[in-house]
Amino acid sequence: MRRQCTLFFLLFLFSLMVFQSKKVLAGSISSAEAQVLSAVYEVYTYNGESYKALPEYTEQVRQYLQQDDVDLSEQQCAELLGMIDANLPTAIENGIFVKVDKNDSEKKEETVDKKGQGSSIDYITSPESSGKKPKKNRNKGNKRKDVDNQTTSQEEKKDSKKETSGKEDSDNTGEKPLDIEKEGGKKEENTGKEDSSGNKDTSIKENTEKKENSSENIDGTEDITVASQDKEKEIETKKASKDVLSKEDNENPLGVWSQLDEERKKEETHTVTWLIISVCSLIILFYIGKMIYRYYVLYLSHPRASSQWKPEHLSDMHCHLLPGVDDGSMNMEMTKKLLRMEIENGVDTILFTPHFRRGKSRFNNERLFQVFEEVKQEALKMKPDMKLYLGEELYYDHSLCHALEEGNALKLNGTDYVLIEFSPEVEYKTIHKACQSLVMLGVAPVLAHIERYPALIAKTDRLEEIHDMGVYYQMNITSLMGSNVSTRIYKQRKLMADGWIDIIGSDSHDDKSRNPKFKKAWKELLRLCDDEMIERIMWDNPAKMLAGEDID
Numbered sequence: 001m002r003r004q005c006t007l008f009f010l011l012f013l014f015s016l017m018v019f020q021s022k023k024v025l026a027g028s029i030s031s032a033e034a035q036v037l038s039a040v041y042e043v044y045t046y047n048g049e050s051y052k053a054l055p056e057y058t059e060q061v062r063q064y065l066q067q068d069d070v071d072l073s074e075q076q077c078a079e080l081l082g083m084i085d086a087n088l089p090t091a092i093e094n095g096i097f098v099k100v101d102k103n104d105s106e107k108k109e110e111t112v113d114k115k116g117q118g119s120s121i122d123y124i125t126s127p128e129s130s131g132k133k134p135k136k137n138r139n140k141g142n143k144r145k146d147v148d149n150q151t152t153s154q155e156e157k158k159d160s161k162k163e164t165s166g167k168e169d170s171d172n173t174g175e176k177p178l179d180i181e182k183e184g185g186k187k188e189e190n191t192g193k194e195d196s197s198g199n200k201d202t203s204i205k206e207n208t209e210k211k212e213n214s215s216e217n218i219d220g221t222e223d224i225t226v227a228s229q230d231k232e233k234e235i236e237t238k239k240a241s242k243d244v245l246s247k248e249d250n251e252n253p254l255g256v257w258s259q260l261d262e263e264r265k266k267e268e269t270h271t272v273t274w275l276i277i278s279v280c281s282l283i284i285l286f287y288i289g290k291m292i293y294r295y296y297v298l299y300l301s302h303p304r305a306s307s308q309w310k311p312e313h314l315s316d317m318h319c320h321l322l323p324g325v326d327d328g329s330m331n332m333e334m335t336k337k338l339l340r341m342e343i344e345n346g347v348d349t350i351l352f353t354p355h356f357r358r359g360k361s362r363f364n365n366e367r368l369f370q371v372f373e374e375v376k377q378e379a380l381k382m383k384p385d386m387k388l389y390l391g392e393e394l395y396y397d398h399s400l401c402h403a404l405e406e407g408n409a410l411k412l413n414g415t416d417y418v419l420i421e422f423s424p425e426v427e428y429k430t431i432h433k434a435c436q437s438l439v440m441l442g443v444a445p446v447l448a449h450i451e452r453y454p455a456l457i458a459k460t461d462r463l464e465e466i467h468d469m470g471v472y473y474q475m476n477i478t479s480l481m482g483s484n485v486s487t488r489i490y491k492q493r494k495l496m497a498d499g500w501i502d503i504i505g506s507d508s509h510d511d512k513s514r515n516p517k518f519k520k521a522w523k524e525l526l527r528l529c530d531d532e533m534i535e536r537i538m539w540d541n542p543a544k545m546l547a548g549e550d551i552d
Contacts, residue, residue: 321338321508390410444470
C-alpha cells in the first residue's frame with residue numbers, strides 16, 4: 001500500500017509540473033499585447049475625418065491586458081488587430097470612436113513619428129459599411145490629394161484612364177488610384193487655374209505633362225499597388241474564413257475581449273482534461289502490468305496440481321466449534337450447524353482448538369473435555385466415521401512455558417505439537433525468542449495463521465530461519481480467497497505457492513461469516529500447489545501431527 005501511494009504521489013507531481021510548464025504567468029503586458037494597446041490608442045482617418053477611441057474604452061482595454069489571468073498569444077493579438085481593422089466603421093457608428101480635431105491628430109502623429117514609436121494603422125471597413133476604404137492618416141498624402149483634386153479636370157481624368165491601362169482594375173473595384181511619389185523626387189504643384197478663354201493649346205500641354213507624370217509613376221508604383229492589394233485580400237480572407245464576432249460583438253467591438261478570454265479558458269480546460277486522462281491511463285497501465293506479473297508468479301512459474309484431487313476426507317486442524325468455551329460457537333445449535341458445514345465441505349477429521357490465555361480462559365481442562373465429549377456424540381450421529389480430536393490455540397506470553405510444564409495448556413491430541421498464536425503487530429525478534437524457548441522446552445511449535453504476521457513473512461530468510469528451528473506453519477483456508485489486486489491476498493497466496501505451508505485450518509467461529517469454506521477455496525488451492533504439495537498438506541502432515549510423528 002505504501003508503494004502504491006508513493007507511485008500515485010509521483011504521478012501527481014509529474015502532472016503538476018507539465019501543467020505549470022504550459023501555463024504562462026500574466027500580470028504584465030507582453031510585446032504582442034503592447035501592439036494591440038498601441039492600436040487602440042491610435043488616431044484613424046475615415047472618410048476624410050480623424051477618429052479616436054473614447055478614454056473609457058482605451059482604459060478598459062489596458063486594465064484587461066494587465067489582469068493576472070490574461071496573457072494573449074501572438075496569434076490572438078494578430079487576430080484581434082484584424083478584428084479592430086474590420087469593425088472600425090461599426091465602432092464609429094456606435095460612438096466608440098469619436099471625431100477629434102484634425103490639427104490635434106496631426107500633432108500627435110508628428111510626435112509619434114519623431115519618437116519612433118509606431119505609425120497609424122490602415123483599416124478596412126466591414127461588409128456592412130458604406131464600401132469606402134479608410135485611409136492612412138498621412139499629412140503629405142492629404143495635401144497631395146487636395147492639390148490633385150484642384151488641378152485635375154474631368155477631361156484629364158478620362159485621358160489618364162485611356163493612357164494608363166494598369167488602373168482599370170482599381171476603377172472596377174470602386175477604389176481611387178494610388179498617387180505615389182518617386183524616391184527623392186518632388187511632385188509638381190499645379191496652382192494655375194483654367195483660362196476663361198478655354199485655350200486648347202494650354203489644355204493639350206497640361207494633358208501631355210499629366211500623361212508623362214502618369215507614365216513615370218506606373219513603373220515605380222506597380223509593386224506597391226500589388227502589395228497593397230495583397231494585403232487587402234489577406235484581410236478579407238481572414239474575415240470570410242473565420243466569423244469571430246457575434247451579433248453583439250458587431251454592436252460592440254470591444255466584446256472581442258470576452259470571447260478571447262473564453263477561448264483561453266477552453267484551452268486551459270482541454271489541457272487539464274488531457275492531463276487527467278494521461279495520469280489515469282498511466283495508473284491503469286501500471287495495475288495491468290502488476291496483475292500480469294502476479295499471475296505469472298503464482299500460476300505459471302511452477303507446476304499445477306492435476307484435477308484428480310477432490311475435496312474429500314480433509315482435515316480441519318484449526319477451528320473453534322466447541323459451544324460456549326471461547327469466542328467461537330455460542331451454543332450447541334450453532335455447533336451442529338458448523339459440523340454439518342464441515343461434512344458438506346468434505347471434512348471428516350476435526351481438531352478442536354479453543355483459545356487459551358492464562359487467567360482468561362472460561363473453562364478448566366476437566367470441563368473442556370466434558371464439552372468435547374458432548375460435541376463428539378452429536379458429530380458421530382451425523383457421520384459415524386468422523387474423527388474428532390482436542391487441543392488448544394495458545395496465546396504466547398512469558399507464562400506460557402510454565403503453563404505447558406504444569407499441564408494447564410493443552411497440546412494437540414496429547415502430542416508434542418502445540419498451536420501457538422501471537423498478536424498481529426508482533427516483532428520478529430519476539431517470534432524468534434518465543435519459538436526458541438518452546439523448542440528448548442521439548443515441544444514442536446505450530447504457528448497459527450502465519451499470514452497474519454507481517455514481521456515474519458516480510459523476508460524469506462526469516463521464514464527459513466524459523467522453519468529450520470523445527471517450527472511449522474498453519475494457514476487459514478479463507479486466506480486463499482480474494483483478488484490478486486490486493487497485495488495482502490497476493491502475499492498469502494505466494495506463501496502457499498512457494499511451499500511454506502505445512503497444514504490447513506478453517507479457523508471457523510460461527511455459521512455466518514467465519515464458517516468452513518474448503519470447497520470455495522479448493523480450486524485456488526489446486527492452482528497454487530502441485531500434486532505432491534496437495535497430498536502433503538491435506539492428508540500426510542495432519543495424520544502425522546495427530547499421531548505425534550515427525551513431519552518431513
